[in-house]
Amino acid sequence: VSDELEFHLVNDLAAMAGVVEAVEGFVAEHRLPAEAANALYVCVDEAVSNAIAHGYPEGERGEIAVRLHRRADGVVLEIEDDGAPFDPLQAASPDLTLPLAARPIGGLGIHLIRSLMDEVSYARRDGRNVLKLTRKLATR
Amino acid sequence: MMPAGSSRGGWVSVEVIESNADGVTVLEPRGRMDAVSSKPFGDRVVELIRAGSTRMLIDLKGIQYISSAGFRALLIAHKQSTDSQGRLVLCGLSAEVRRMFELGAFLDLFAICGTREEGIAKAKAK
Numbered sequence: 001v002s003d004e005l006e007f008h009l010v011n012d013l014a015a016m017a018g019v020v021e022a023v024e025g026f027v028a029e030h031r032l033p034a035e036a037a038n039a040l041y042v043c044v045d046e047a048v049s050n051a052i053a054h055g056y057p058e059g060e061r062g063e064i065a066v067r068l069h070r071r072a073d074g075v076v077l078e079i080e081d082d083g084a085p086f087d088p089l090q091a092a093s094p095d096l097t098l099p100l101a102a103r104p105i106g107g108l109g110i111h112l113i114r115s116l117m118d119e120v121s122y123a124r125r126d127g128r129n130v131l132k133l134t135r136k137l138a139t140r
Numbered sequence: 141m142m143p144a145g146s147s148r149g150g151w152v153s154v155e156v157i158e159s160n161a162d163g164v165t166v167l168e169p170r171g172r173m174d175a176v177s178s179k180p181f182g183d184r185v186v187e188l189i190r191a192g193s194t195r196m197l198i199d200l201k202g203i204q205y206i207s208s209a210g211f212r213a214l215l216i217a218h219k220q221s222t223d224s225q226g227r228l229v230l231c232g233l234s235a236e237v238r239r240m241f242e243l244g245a246f247l248d249l250f251a252i253c254g255t256r257e258e259g260i261a262k263a264k265a266k
Binding site: 096 | 172175176205206209211212215239240243246249
């Protein structure tokens with residue numbers, strides 16, 4: 001059982017199946033609890049689809065890396081892309097008090113990421129966006 | 141069965157079982173409601189409502205997880221249902237899916253039932 005997983009994909013939604021399968025494998029290998037597994041699946045979907053949508057001009061090929069690291073006290077999910085500088089954590093929180101018909105969907109993804117993860121940070125490093133998300137787990 | 145999340149590689153992340161119960165259209169998506177599959181699923185729901193299936197139950201028991209893209213599809217379906225004077229009911233939320241509805245503050249906004257039977261009754265009520 002490896003404590004590390006690194007998966008690379010191109011900036012195309014059609015390529016997301018592979019990363020989901022890789023995360024499923026990691027979840028099974030580490031026997032992560034259902035809540036943590038759900039958090040990882042949702043955050044991977046939000047962060048990777050966000051990077052694909054915001055990082056690249058039409059037709060430009062890019063590369064996204066997804067890393068998972070099982071630490072003693074939790075699991076770290078890192079999403080790195082070579083797209084335009086974009087800090088998703090700057091997105092405004094959605095107004096959750098609005099009625100259904102008036103609900104904008106923008107900002108919901110990042111709201112879910114913040115709610116599901118214990119620590120979130122963004123950095124622009126070596127020309128890449130790095131989103132680091134940590135979910136705490138009972139110490140093994 | 142209708143593959144709703146088909147991608148260029150032929151991969152399907154959600155499939156939808158469609159049936160009818162007592163005049164209520166029942167949709168049971170199975171798989172993930174994610175960035176890939178949610179749009180085709182939402183499109184199918186809107187298409188059905190426009191075609192006259194205004195009383196609809198979406199049974200989410202086969203959903204592994206739902207992301208914001210899934211909620212976007214459900215919001216669009218809800219709007220179409222309202223515009224068509226229809227009724228859209230959800231049921232079969234697993235603990236994790238329910239938690240996502242809670243985090244998005246959607247629990248009180250959608251009509252949500254525990255079982256399929258309750259959902260069908262609610263969808264067909266005047």
